[in-house]
Each structure stands twice: as C-alpha cells, then as structure tokens.
Amino acid sequence: QQQVKQSPQSLIVQKGGISIINCAYENTAFDYFPWYQQFPGKGPALLIAIRPDVSEKKEGRFTISFNKSAKQFSLHIMDSQPGDSATYFCAAPRAYGNKLVFGAGTILRVKS
C-alpha cells in the first residue's frame, strides 16, 4: 500500500522561529504535492501545493521544498506565530486514480 511518511509527530516552536515538517513518499503520480492545515474543530484546508517540476514554492511565510531524486518534500514556516498552531498534513497523489495519500500529521504548537 502506498505510503507517505511524515515527521515529526509533534513540534513545539517559539514565536518567531522556523517550523520544519518533512515528508517522504513512495511511488506516486507526477502531479501536485499539497499541504493541508487543520485547526481544532475544523476540517483540513489546503495551505500550499507544489508541482514536482519545481524545487521550491513560497507563499508568504510558508515554503515547500521538493527533492524529486530523494522523494522528499518539506514545509517550512518562517517567523512562526501562535496562530499557526494547528495540525499539518502532507499528501501525495496516488500512482493511479484521482486520489491522495496523506501523511500521519504533525501537531504544531507555537509558544508566545
């Protein structure tokens, strides 16, 4: 069964620091690699996504880095804020079909 391995499981960062979450994927379709953000009591929502033909995508304080040869991608949150405290999921497109495989999630807490 196709897997996406996400680490760390939880992360505590001081306000203003950099939060880094890593994911590694197995065989997958050549498509989008998204990150989802979930606040307590809410469903996940798309945060940022990258096509694997680029190595980096930045949107505000959020950056995805993609390493195709290593089959890894990561989310960097610069100048982390308490409002960034949430659960983050990476995902990869399945080898077949219009579906995603999700990582196990990272619970981020930003201390003020």
Place this chain on the structure above:
Amino acid sequence: DVKVTQSSRYLVKRTGEKVFLECVQDMDHENMFWYRQDPGLGLRLIYFSYDVKMKEKGDIPEGYSVSREKKERFSLILESASTNQTSMYLCASSSGLGLTNTGELFFGEGSRLTVL
C-alpha cells in the same frame, strides 16, 4: 466559497446500530470522498465516488458502505457499528480528473462518532 456540509457533528451510537453519515457539497464537484481521521494515523480513505452511483473502495472499506444517488450528496453507512469505528469522519469533494486535478480537496468540519 465551496461548502461541504456534514449534517451531524457529534454522534453517540450503540454497538450493532446502523449509522448514516450524510455529506452535501454545493460546488457541483464530480468527486466525493470519505476519510477517517485517527491520531497518529492521519487521514485514511474509506470510499471514493467519481460520479453519481459510482464508487470505489479506498484503503479501509471494511465495515462501511456508501451511497451517492445525487451528485451533491454522499452518504457513509456503518451497517453494524463497532467500537473500533469510534473516530472522526471527514467528507471531502474535489473537481476534475487527471490533468485538471490540483490535489485540492474541500473538507467538511467532520463528524465525531462514538460507538459504545
């Protein structure tokens, strides 16, 4: 804004009961999904539907069935609820197939089911 509405936010059921979880989306999306969310296990796909009356099993379909009679509505059915089905259930929808797939899923707020 895309809206995915799950009719029940919290349910408590007894072992052996039949449970219906309803989901409605208002953006005319072709694809609808049911995921299960458990701590440390992420989001696991239960069932997927790419058209009315069409369905595909996901990674953990055992003990579940689905129904999609109308494009906007996708129901998850637990024929005989068991305690190991206590979980958060998330419905999602997306548009497009193949090259038009951006990977963007629109999720509902979830239905937390407790089976006693």
